[in-house]
Amino acid sequence: MSFDWNSFDAVQINIASWPLGESDGSGLVRTEWEIQTLDDLPGDLVGDQVSLHHLSADMSFDLHTLGPRVLSMTCVCPEEMPGPARLGAASAAWRFLDEQVSRLWMIGKYPRAVLPEFMRQRRGLVEQIPTFTREAWVWLSLIRSEPLLSEMAGRSSQAERLISIVGDSTKSPFLVECFSELGCRLSVRPETGRSRGLGLRRIQKAAIEFGVRGVSDGSVDSMAYATERLFDSLFVLERSLGLEVSGGLSMEEDRAWFDDASSLTEFENLSSGILDRSRSFCGRLVKFCSSERAQLALRNE
Incomplete structure (x- = not known):
């Protein structure tokens, strides 16, 4: 579906942006996102059982369960990767989790609903x-x-x-x-x-x-x-x-x-x-x- 995101003049509560990450000194930067889900995560969910690496050639992902409805997702990408590209790659991973693991609620400080991928x-x-x-x-x-x-x-x-x-x-x-x-x-x-x-x-x-x-x-x-x-x-x-x-x-x-x-x-x-x-x-x-x-x-x- 083709949709012009600029065609509607109405209020948006947030415009998602990529936060500052932590450089590892080798040209890569790590950014951690805390993700809340709508329902409890599967009891046997561990990071190495959910493969996200096929979703992006430029970004890798590391998942950890922090609580019944809380995940940590660390994204690693080249420092020169533009912010919009980083957000796009991470959004593909978030949507995969939403559709294959458990519906997401909050991604960092943003409700999932305001991100273009979920629109x-x-x-x-x-x-x-x-x-x-x-x-x-x-x-x-x-x-x-x-x-x-x-x-x-x-x-x-x-x-x-x-x-x-x-x-x-x-x-x-x-x-x-x-x-x-x-x-x-x-x-x-x-x-x-x-x-x-x-x-x-x-x-x-x-x-x-x-x-x-x-x-x-x-x-x-x-x-x-x-x-x-x-x-x-x-x-x-x-x-x-x-x-x-x-x-x-x-x-x-x-x-x-x-x-x-x-x-x-x-x-x-x-x-x-x-x-x-x-x-x-x-x-x-x-x-x-x-x-x-x-x-x-x-x-x-």
Whole structure:
């Protein structure tokens, strides 16, 4: 799939860069990355059982298990290897681990979701969902964030009602109208000489805009982009509050979009398990939005 990463003018929470490594004095540099996974690693996983060396001719990799969900990956490459090339080679290894060993969560200080290799992965997964159910996949992601969107838009959440109608193609115009109205209510406040806060409104408006666009024209890029922005919104909010993002709502959203895509690819219909997952998530988000800390942060937006 061809995708222009510069074609969308919306907020990115991070741009990944290669950190300074440690030179060994022979023209090679070593860089260590701590990697967190979404689930426990296989109990018998050791570095020499997972071969990554076939993935790059210019970079070698050394893996060590640090905990049930934590890996250390040391990358060794020539000092003259450019940073983008280093990131590209390491990304191939990270994606291999994600798909063959255990789904990744954080790579260094970055959530996997913000790295281009995993953006490509997401689009590839969405392409595998049958065309007639991709629309439901996007709506489910938007509905999971609807309690937060509604809180910021100053209206009551309709998440339960929306979950009950998702998957009914005749109700798609209602969903379009519902989220388009939310987008209009999420007006970006003008500059007042003080900080713009976290920029959540801009991220959320982009998510709604591209989600609705994806439903309208079937664009996989727009659908995937919308779900990435929904993740961003949760991640930056939790991080701003000093919350542990591992085990938080952003982490659960990173599970949910993938699990929904996998289920819809295999079974091609909305099971009760898929709907219950979104229903449970919305319940957690409603509780989170009502907390005193979240209320204070959202008022500043």
